[in-house]
Amino acid sequence: MELSTLLTHDFVFLLLLACACIAPATATGGGGRWDLLQRSIGVSAMHMQLLHNDRVIIFDRTDFGQSNLSLPDGRCRRNPRERVLPVDCTAHSAEYDVASNSFRPLTVFTDTWCSSGTVAPDGTLVQTGGWNDGYRNVRTMRACDDDEGSSCDWNETQDALAANRWYATNQILPDGRAFIVGGRRQFNYEFFPKADASDASAIALPFLVQTRDPEENNLYPFVHLNIDGNLFIFAKNRAVLLDYKKNKIVRTYPELAGGDPRNYPSSGSSVLLPLKPSPTEAEVLVCGGAPAGSYNSTKDKNFFPALVTCGRIKITDASPSWVIETMPSPRVMGDMILLPNGAEVAIINGATDGTAGWEAANTPAYAPVVYRPDHAPGDRFEEQSATDIARLYHSSAILLRDGRVLVGGSNPHVYYNFSNVQYPTELSLEAFSPEYLDGSNDVLRPTITSPSPSGAPVSVTYGETMTLQFEVPGSNTRRRGRGVGGIGLVSVTMVAPSFTTHSFGMNQRLLSLVVVQTTVALHRAAGAYEATVVMPATAVLAPPGYYMVFVVNGHIPSEGIWVQIQ
Numbered sequence: 001m002e003l004s005t006l007l008t009h010d011f012v013f014l015l016l017l018a019c020a021c022i023a024p025a026t027a028t029g030g031g032g033r034w035d036l037l038q039r040s041i042g043v044s045a046m047h048m049q050l051l052h053n054d055r056v057i058i059f060d061r062t063d064f065g066q067s068n069l070s071l072p073d074g075r076c077r078r079n080p081r082e083r084v085l086p087v088d089c090t091a092h093s094a095e096y097d098v099a100s101n102s103f104r105p106l107t108v109f110t111d112t113w114c115s116s117g118t119v120a121p122d123g124t125l126v127q128t129g130g131w132n133d134g135y136r137n138v139r140t141m142r143a144c145d146d147d148e149g150s151s152c153d154w155n156e157t158q159d160a161l162a163a164n165r166w167y168a169t170n171q172i173l174p175d176g177r178a179f180i181v182g183g184r185r186q187f188n189y190e191f192f193p194k195a196d197a198s199d200a201s202a203i204a205l206p207f208l209v210q211t212r213d214p215e216e217n218n219l220y221p222f223v224h225l226n227i228d229g230n231l232f233i234f235a236k237n238r239a240v241l242l243d244y245k246k247n248k249i250v251r252t253y254p255e256l257a258g259g260d261p262r263n264y265p266s267s268g269s270s271v272l273l274p275l276k277p278s279p280t281e282a283e284v285l286v287c288g289g290a291p292a293g294s295y296n297s298t299k300d301k302n303f304f305p306a307l308v309t310c311g312r313i314k315i316t317d318a319s320p321s322w323v324i325e326t327m328p329s330p331r332v333m334g335d336m337i338l339l340p341n342g343a344e345v346a347i348i349n350g351a352t353d354g355t356a357g358w359e360a361a362n363t364p365a366y367a368p369v370v371y372r373p374d375h376a377p378g379d380r381f382e383e384q385s386a387t388d389i390a391r392l393y394h395s396s397a398i399l400l401r402d403g404r405v406l407v408g409g410s411n412p413h414v415y416y417n418f419s420n421v422q423y424p425t426e427l428s429l430e431a432f433s434p435e436y437l438d439g440s441n442d443v444l445r446p447t448i449t450s451p452s453p454s455g456a457p458v459s460v461t462y463g464e465t466m467t468l469q470f471e472v473p474g475s476n477t478r479r480r481g482r483g484v485g486g487i488g489l490v491s492v493t494m495v496a497p498s499f500t501t502h503s504f505g506m507n508q509r510l511l512s513l514v515v516v517q518t519t520v521a522l523h524r525a526a527g528a529y530e531a532t533v534v535m536p537a538t539a540v541l542a543p544p545g546y547y548m549v550f551v552v553n554g555h556i557p558s559e560g561i562w563v564q565i566q
Ligand SMILES: *[C@@H]1O[C@H](CO)[C@@H](O)[C@H](O)[C@H]1NC(C)=O
Pocket: 039, 040, 068, 418, 427
């Protein structure tokens, strides 16, 4: 099929005007679908990161006995500081290939337990910290090529950090470095990479002392890069805006009502809500958590109901306040995933009682919830269909380029434990397909034809325009005549994949792009269109690196394409 470039009046129309022809999204209960992808990948998915080769880097910790996957090439770990097995020939990391639904073992030698990560601007995962012999280590994992085989693996650098980073949070900065904050007994932050390898400076952050309580409910703080370039940092029930260049708190936000903690071990979750085209404001949503005292009580097998509330705040306002909303059910250890249509946030995994920690929750939350930030208050949450696999402590979830949410992990035990326990260590991977992937939406689903979704990532610069060609099957004239499908309000979104662990998606970010050109029907009979968008203006809006770009018809996203912005 040849795309006509004739921009005759017949073929030019404002999609904005055409959106009246599309039926509103039907909000039926129990939406979405679950698929079991792998019964066992051998490693429990405590940490997950999607790279731009559509492979997911998964890792756990190295010191809880044998996993169910052998190290590659007959390797064994002989680590004098290993606490459990003097010789361990099993893998504690794996690479999952989305397209082929296959996996292979990766090699980490030092402990990555409860660590953090950022994808560098060149697309390499930079993992930071861990425990024991891994407290101050930095490990990198490239986006491997198909022909590299098992030679493409982790590279570990001992003691590259200034401080121990165990339960710390990372956020990529506009200059491409990672901001690394907190961790157990670390009331400070640092940057990586260092300008000078001998730089051992950790900068004090008294806010983390102020938010520390006897249960230490301020670990894995929620960090979001605000559109003014400052860092929003939330710990326990409070938040500040940090000018990290001057080491100055530039705004102190009100307490999130009730005073109950939202961070590990009372793990709620948080997202920076989707940013509008050329954003002038930014909002943060924090959902779930556990009442103060919950963590202590779990030691007596007393599991308090989790928090049922979310707080939403406009972080760009000079004196904003939290608006409280109520979820359909309580949740602790939920993961919040920005869905690529820019209109929904999935809240997935976790429990309805207890807290994070070993043996610290009793009732899994099997059904995800979707939150629609632009709907009217009271009409924002919708419960989705449930899985039957418990995803408790040490589970994770990430967005894939095809719009599914990959879910894995859950190990609420000290060691891998597959028997005689209520919630065995989970080595499985599942996919949650939100309602927009339902077959009934196929006629509305855009397919990007150029740049090719299977081609190499497209390189773009700040403020540059990019033209996307796409097709919407239901919008071709014959089908339109039959009254099905159609093209609605087209938007284009850009999503930074998250480093997810402990119920928080670090570096997760979704921007709606400015669609400049009147979207043009290239060949309406075939349902082919073109849209020209402007890339974000600055690295403050979109730190350098790889993003997935989606064309969204109404609320139905296409499969994404990879774009590298720099
Ligand atoms: C471990 O792997 C074997 C295959 O190698 C599989 O049969 C078994 O079910 C796995 N165990 C668990 C607990 O996943």
